[in-house]
Amino acid sequence: MCEEDILCGLNKAKSESADQMTDLEKKHTPVIKAPSKVKKGEPFEVSVKVGEHMPHPNENAHYIEWIELYSGETFLARVDLVPRLAAPNVKFTVALDHAHPLIAKERCNLHGLWESFPVDIEVEE
Ligand SMILES: [Fe+2]
Structure with a gap:
């Protein structure tokens, strides 16, 4: 039953194309x-x-409770949001050592x- 419950597991769109x-x-x-390219250890915005x-x-x-950012499987940052007074459109400042994809x-x-x-x-040296 769990696989049909949207509150179970991690949901992901099947196609990256909005169409x-x-x-x-x-x-x-x-x-x-x-x-697309950053310098190792130098802060940049995401x-x-x-x-x-x-x-x-x-x-x-009905609202977005939080947003988290990862580098591969490494947790980088999280923002908690309240309804109405905060929008789910956030900026993080991070610095990376390794070129894992952002998620x-x-x-x-x-x-x-x-x-x-x-x-x-x-990530450039
Ligand atoms: Fe929703």
Whole structure:
């Protein structure tokens, strides 16, 4: 039963193309914007937006609770959000040592956990 429950496990859109996403996927898939190349150890900005392809509701009964950023499987940062007063469109400042893809995760209080598509990033010495 769990595999059919959206609140179980990690949801991910089947296609990165918004044209081929369902409305649920458009509203929940985090979209990462980051430089394609950075210098090792130097801070840079990464933005993560939920609702890039279709706005997600932001009300007391339905909202994005948090957004997390990872480098591969390494946790980098997290932002907790409240409904109405904060928007699921955040900026992180990070510095990387290794070129693992950036991945964002978010949790909607009604529709569970969602993962972005990975964004490759080159780390120069
Ligand atoms: Fe939702």
